[in-house]
Amino acid sequence: MSAHDAVFNRAFGAFLFDMDGTVLNSIAAAERIWAAWAERHGVDVESFLPTIHGVRAVDTITRLNLPGVDAEAQAAFITEAEIEDVEGIVEIPGAAAFLKSLPANQWAMVTSAPRDLALRRMAAAGIPEPAVMITAEDVSAGKPDPAGYRLAAKRLGLEPADCLIFEDATVGIQAAEAAGAPLMVITSTHQHPIKTPHATIASYREVTLTIDHNGQLRLQKAN
Secondary structure (H helix, E strand, C coil): CCCCHHHHCEEEEEEEECCCCCCEHHHHHHHHHHHHHHHHHCCCHHHHHHHHHCCCCCHHHHHCCCCCCCHHHHHHHHHHHHHCCCCCEEEEECCCHHCCCHHHHHHHEECCCCCHHHHHHHHCCCCCCCCCEHHHCCCCCCCCCHHHHHHHHHHCCCCCEEEEECCCCCHHHHHHHHHCCCCEEECCCCCCCCCCEEEECCCHHHEEEEEEECCCEEEEEEH
């Protein structure tokens, strides 16, 4: 059985979701702010912007190794700018309704964004706040390190292998794989088709949720 089919043929204790690109689309806002920042710091915008998605701001800036730049201070500046600018942030089609259909103790959000920014973007997109949310402040190593997903599963009383992770970005997919969890890749914001062995959907309207007699979550392909 392929990995794509496998997620539709088993039960899960919980679902773990990335935020940006997975339950909401904040690309326009994020790229406006990061492009302006890159121009001020002499960084080539066109090659830089594809590297920002799914990664903590402090890791993005540290990776550039710019002389005289305080990565933590600049990351804080970026975060404040992103909290101020939520224009154009929208849910991935069907995401809010799908999340609201899940039992509160059986899903979590694992995002590379700081908590205040995550809450602001979720509110802008109409995404419900989860009982368990792992943000940039909760881990010492961001994605592709699996620490965030492992911590989310632990807080839900589960192993990562008992959870289905929903992701969109390469670093997030790598984090999910490293955590040893099954994976659903959301392709809504991808400009080019993604080559992946994992299951993919473009919209949450493509799947339906059922809860079996053991209280486990099951996905089915929508008719």
